Amino acid sequence: EDKVVQSPLSLVVHEGDTVTLNCSYEVTNFRSLLWYKQEKKAPTFLFMLTSSGIEKKSGRLSSILDKKELFSILNITATQTGDSAIYLCAVPTGGFKTIFGAGTRLFVKA
Amino acid sequence: DTGVSQDPRHKITKRGQNVTFRCDPISEHNRLYWYRQTLGQGPEFLTYFQNEAQLEKSRLLSDRFSAERPKGSFSTLEIQRTEQGDSAMYLCASSWGLAGWTDTQYFGPGTRLTVL
Numbered sequence: 001e002d003k004v005v006q007s008p009l010s011l012v013v014h015e016g017d018t019v020t021l022n023c024s025y026e027v028t029n030f031r032s033l034l035w036y037k038q039e040k041k042a043p044t045f046l047f048m049l050t051s052s053g054i055e056k057k058s059g060r061l062s063s064i065l066d067k068k069e070l071f072s073i074l075n076i077t078a079t080q081t082g083d084s085a086i087y088l089c090a091v092p093t094g095g096f097k098t099i100f101g102a103g104t105r106l107f108v109k110a
Numbered sequence: 111d112t113g114v115s116q117d118p119r120h121k122i123t124k125r126g127q128n129v130t131f132r133c134d135p136i137s138e139h140n141r142l143y144w145y146r147q148t149l150g151q152g153p154e155f156l157t158y159f160q161n162e163a164q165l166e167k168s169r170l171l172s173d174r175f176s177a178e179r180p181k182g183s184f185s186t187l188e189i190q191r192t193e194q195g196d197s198a199m200y201l202c203a204s205s206w207g208l209a210g211w212t213d214t215q216y217f218g219p220g221t222r223l224t225v226l
Binding site (some may be wrong): 003004006031032034036041042043044045048050088091092095096097098100101102103 | 114116141143145150151152153154155158160166168201212213214215216217218219220
């Protein structure tokens with residue numbers, strides 16, 4: 001059965017800390033992995049990863065995919081209170097279904 | 111067009127009633143998804159439309175749930191004979207993609223359903 005597992009489920013850090021969020025997957029016909037940030041309402045897109053070893057960056061956020069070990073990490077450096085959110089990992093399956101992990105709840109203390 | 115919109119944003123209903131939600135996708139998007147999200151979980155796939163065709167439906171979706179996308183534009187999700195377990199956030203997402211294309215889904219703000 002296809003599955004996406006995220007860890008940790010929750011994380012509390014202080015402003016300025018660096019965090020690493022993990023996503024492992026088992027999906028048939030893997031094509032891509034996506035990261036989303038969800039604050040109070042709808043998830044917003046962060047990254048799409050399709051190739052191993054190529055880092056995607058956007059400001060203080062970066063992500064990388066390892067297709068051999070079937071995982072991805074999302075790094076946030078110099079965290080700010082505005083980074084507090086749920087970070088979701090999602091993997092489209094061989095059909096049209098996308099499987100989401102349960103998310104990592106990040107809380108950044110001032 | 112500023113994004114995906116959903117209506118209503120909140121719905122409170124009594125058990126046994128029928129409810130219908132509407133999603134208006136980004137206008138040029140051919141793909142439309144419905145998800146359900148409960149507290150502490152990620153979005154759970156319900157169904158997918160490519161244009162007006164419903165191409166995939168979750169096995170978890172009971173017969174009380176039905177979705178349509180007439181003319182390939184807006185979509186509706188209806189839940190008949192609601193149960194307390196249906197209480198959740200219902201999210202709609204849209205994207206543009208070709209066959210085999212990995213798409214980036216843009217989410218609407220969701221409809222929060224509470225069944226009393």
